[in-house]
Structures are given as C-alpha cells and as structure tokens.
Amino acid sequence: MxxxxxxxxxxxxxxxxxxxxxxxxxxxxxxxxxxxxxxxxxxxxxxxxxxxxxxxxxxxxxxxxxxxxxxxxxxxxxxxxxxxxxxxxxxxxxxxxxxxxxxxxxxxxxxxxxxxxxKDPITSGLSWEAFVPQGHWGKTGGHVLCLGAGGSAVAISAYIASRPDPADRPKKFITVNRSAGRLETLRDVHKQLDSDIEWEYILNEDPLKNDEIMAQLPPGSMVINATGMGKDRPGSPLTDNGVWPQNGLVWELNYRGELDFMRQAERRTQQDNLTIEDGWxxxxxxxxxxxxxxxxxxxxxxxxxxxxxxxxxxxxxx
Ligand SMILES: NC(=O)c1ccc[n+]([C@@H]2O[C@H](COP(=O)([O-])OP(=O)(O)OC[C@H]3O[C@@H](n4cnc5c(N)ncnc54)[C@H](OP(=O)(O)O)[C@@H]3O)[C@@H](O)[C@H]2O)c1
Incomplete structure (x- = not known):
C-alpha cells in the first residue's frame, strides 16, 4: 500500500x-x-x-x-x-x-x-449534457460503446436510463470489460433500472477486438474510454487503426496523463467529423x-x- x-x-x-x-x-x-x-x-x-x-x-x-x-x-x-x-x-x-x-x-x-x-450519476449527467446535443440519439440512431465497466460506466448508464425523452437516450449501450465481475455488477444495476435501452456486455481486453466492435457502430455513436488507460495505466483500449463512427462523439473521461485514446481520436477529428470531450x-x-x-x-x-x-x-x- x-x-x-x-x-x-x-x-x-x-x-x-x-x-x-x-x-x-x-x-x-x-x-x-x-x-x-x-x-x-x-x-x-x-x-x-x-x-x-x-x-x-x-x-x-x-x-x-x-x-x-x-x-x-x-x-x-x-x-x-x-x-x-x-x-x-x-x-x-x-x-x-x-x-x-x-x-x-x-x-x-x-x-x-x-x-x-x-455523485457520479449526477455529475456524469451534468458533463454529458454539456456536450451531447439535445435529441442527438433520436436524430442519429447512434449507439454508445463504453470501454470499461467500472464505477463511471455504472454511473453514466444509470444517468442515461433516467433521461425522460427517448430522443435523449441511445437505443443500445455496449460495455466492454476485461474482467467478468464488473460486467456482472453492471448487469445487476441495469436489471434494476426501468429502461428500454438494449444493454450488451462483452468480456474482452484485446484492442483489436475493440476496434472490430467500434467499426460496427452506426454514425453518430459515442465511444467512451472508461478504462483509465492513458492515465491510470499506459496505452489505449483501441489500436491506432481503429475506425471511428462518422459524426461520432468521443469521451475520454480523464483530462490528464498521456490520453492515448483521445490522441487517437484527435488524429481523425476532421475526416470523421468527431466531437471530442475530455474529463475536465x-x-x-x-x-x-x-x-x-x-x-x-x-x-x-x-x-x-x-x-x-x-x-x-x-x-x-x-
Ligand atoms: N474527469 C473526472 O473527473 C473523472 C470522473 C470519473 C472517472 N474518471 C476517470 O475515468 C476512469 C474510469 O473511472 P472508474 O471510476 O470507472 O474506474 P474503475 O472503477 O477502475 O473502472 C475501470 C474499468 O476498466 C476496466 N478495464 C481496464 N482496462 C481495460 C481494457 N483494456 N479493456 C477493457 N476493460 C478494461 C477495468 O477492469 P478490471 O475490473 O479488470 O480492473 C475496470 O472495470 C479513471 O481513470 C478515472 O480517473 C475521471
């Protein structure tokens, strides 16, 4: 210790x-x-x-x-x-x-x-509202891909499930985690929420597989780095060759550290018309x-x- x-x-x-x-x-x-x-x-x-x-x-x-x-x-x-x-x-x-x-x-x-x-369901919600346009999910049909199933993933999903307007909720929320226990905990929380969101849980820590999952997202989707990689641990949960969703939203939950995931997205900002938010x-x-x-x-x-x-x-x- x-x-x-x-x-x-x-x-x-x-x-x-x-x-x-x-x-x-x-x-x-x-x-x-x-x-x-x-x-x-x-x-x-x-x-x-x-x-x-x-x-x-x-x-x-x-x-x-x-x-x-x-x-x-x-x-x-x-x-x-x-x-x-x-x-x-x-x-x-x-x-x-x-x-x-x-x-x-x-x-x-x-x-x-x-x-x-x-406090995170409240504070992640206030942060989400600061950069996600109203009605975004209704307009785009985008999904959320959350890499990491720790406390922040729980909080963010609890917040979005509470959004009253269906246009402010993604139809699908996919979470990837490297250990099964956190996915089970998340699944238990989601069971208690009265929500029409389709939750998907994927056990994985291979960046190549994360690339594959991301490549299948519809335009307008959001990709969240909730793994702590790029701050708590080196690296990114994706490879440099990951294909980002067109007009996508990218949320790196940290604002300090190497922020490799955010740097990967920044290199594609123009081509893919990405909106990038860090954790500030x-x-x-x-x-x-x-x-x-x-x-x-x-x-x-x-x-x-x-x-x-x-x-x-x-x-x-x-
Ligand atoms: N800006 C802010 O104010 C703010 C607010 C909240 C959080 N954050 C940051 O956001 C990050 C996440 O926070 P948290 O509270 O959710 O942390 P956490 O509870 O430690 O969760 C991180 C999760 O990511 C998983 N993970 C790690 N590497 C992975 C990989 N390569 N592939 C798949 N899953 C992986 C971990 O799995 P295991 O269970 O196997 O460890 C763990 O479940 C932290 O770095 C935190 O500092 C920032």
Whole structure:
C-alpha cells in the first residue's frame, strides 16, 4: 500500500482525496482557490491507494474521517466500488444512487452520521449534457460503446436510463470489460433500472477486438474510454487503426496523463467529423458536487461559474 499522507488529527478542516496518483491532480492547486471563494478555511490531502487495494487500506481512511473531528470527508475516485465493498458497515447513511450503483464517490458527515453518496450519476449527467446535443440519439440512431465497466460506466448508464425523452437516450449501450465481475455488477444495476435501452456486455481486453466492435457502430455513436488507460495505466483500449463512427462523439473521461485514446481520436477529428470531450468538465462537476456535500454548501449556477473560472486558470495544457 502506498499512502501519500499520514493520518494524523487534522489541524484545520480537511478534505481527503482518495485516488491513485492524487498529487498529480489539478485539484491540489485548485482547492485552495476554491476554499477562499467559498470561505471554507480548509485544506485538501491526497491518500493514494494501489488499484484494488487491500480492505484495511480503505478502513484506515474511512475510520480516520469518522473519528477525527476536523477530517470533514473525502472525494473517492477509482476506488469507489472497492472502498464501499470494504467499509460499508462503517456508514450510517447511503444515498439511493450509492445503493443502486454499489459505489460511493463522496464521504461526508452530518453530526454523528457518516454518509456515503454516489455523485457520479449526477455529475456524469451534468458533463454529458454539456456536450451531447439535445435529441442527438433520436436524430442519429447512434449507439454508445463504453470501454470499461467500472464505477463511471455504472454511473453514466444509470444517468442515461433516467433521461425522460427517448430522443435523449441511445437505443443500445455496449460495455466492454476485461474482467467478468464488473460486467456482472453492471448487469445487476441495469436489471434494476426501468429502461428500454438494449444493454450488451462483452468480456474482452484485446484492442483489436475493440476496434472490430467500434467499426460496427452506426454514425453518430459515442465511444467512451472508461478504462483509465492513458492515465491510470499506459496505452489505449483501441489500436491506432481503429475506425471511428462518422459524426461520432468521443469521451475520454480523464483530462490528464498521456490520453492515448483521445490522441487517437484527435488524429481523425476532421475526416470523421468527431466531437471530442475530455474529463475536465466532469472533473469540475465531480469536485464541486462533493465539496458542496462535505462542507454543506449550497451550489448555485453563479457559484459554479465562479469556481469554474478560478479552476480554468490552473487547467493543465491539452
Ligand atoms: N474527469 C473526472 O473527473 C473523472 C470522473 C470519473 C472517472 N474518471 C476517470 O475515468 C476512469 C474510469 O473511472 P472508474 O471510476 O470507472 O474506474 P474503475 O472503477 O477502475 O473502472 C475501470 C474499468 O476498466 C476496466 N478495464 C481496464 N482496462 C481495460 C481494457 N483494456 N479493456 C477493457 N476493460 C478494461 C477495468 O477492469 P478490471 O475490473 O479488470 O480492473 C475496470 O472495470 C479513471 O481513470 C478515472 O480517473 C475521471
């Protein structure tokens, strides 16, 4: 286990960031600015765990937050499923999305209650709405190909299933994952959703096969890189020869790292008329929603715009 921070009693209100390479995240530079804007007088500390870390690593951080008065809460990335599986018994409240998706991205406290929220169905939805044109799926008949079946795939699919207008839902959502367990978890979530979307699950980690699956997508389809490849691990789930859907939407969930998948798409932007979105807007919504929960802040559109402007000054070059 690699932990980037010692878990000592916090001297001032402290929010933790549970991830893999937290020190490299823009939030470390953005948070102090946001703390000033919001008047929090707070600090942020990273807590790095290896992928699929042992349960005791997750217990250590959750118990620390629970017992230390000035440890206010945490944003959890990458470990959203594993952390909840290990520490569920510590929580007094889980929100309905946490129960549906079996993951948490937000740990907060209210009085003596330790609370877990799955914010990703909301924050991935806000990010989706920022770049997917209204009625896109009705107009194009495109499908979604989601590479990776982790917490983000669960969240995104839960969000799209909740879209009321059929023109705002793809007819088909294909998920590819390298291990069977995550596909089973996703299938269980989808069974609980009252949705007319056709869900397909493919067990695969061969980039050549992913190319074949992508080549069969109708025009206007969306391809999502939810594997973490290009940031958490090197490479891309596709080869350089992948054929992108014409007029397609490409969503790389990360905004930092080598971003090989996004670079592959960028080389075809003009020819295939691709709309490419990285994870920056997702990052902004993800953090602001969890900070609002942890510090009990009312997040208005005006406040979000102020936080967005402050963060954008610190955004890494693309
Ligand atoms: N911009 C933002 O604010 C933001 C928000 C959310 C997520 N993200 C990023 O998005 C990525 C995904 O997040 P997550 O929470 O969903 O992570 P996760 O729970 O770790 O899920 C990743 C999934 O991808 C699978 N996978 C890895 N390589 C694969 C391959 N080559 N082919 C097929 N499947 C593969 C993994 O399979 P195994 O089960 O076998 O490991 C795992 O199920 C992370 O890098 C995260 O940092 C960014």
């Amino acid at each position: 690699a932990s980037s921070t010692a878990l000592e009693p916090a001297p001032i209100p402290t929010m933790y960031f549970v991830g893999v390479t937290t020190g490299k995240s823009s939030i470390m530079r953005v948070f102090p600015k946001w703390s000033d804007i919001l008047g929090l007088g707070a600090q942020i500390k990273g807590y790095d765990c290896v992928l699929h870390a042992p349960a005791e690593d997750y217990f250590r951080i959750v118990r620390h937050i629970k017992n230390d008065p000035l440890s206010m809460g945490a944003l959890v990335t990458t470990h959203k499923i594993d952390l909840l599986h290990a520490t569920r018994s510590e929580f007094d409240y889980l929100d309905p999305y946490a129960i549906l998706c079996d993951e948490i991205s937000s740990i907060s406290k209210r009085g003596t209650q330790l609370r877990g929220h799955a 807007v997702y990052f902004l919504h993800g953090w602001t929603q969890v900070i609002a929960e942890v510090f009990d802040v009312q997040l208005t559109p005006e406040l979000f715009a102020q936080l967005d402007a402050a963060a954008s000054e610190l955004r890494p070059a693309r």
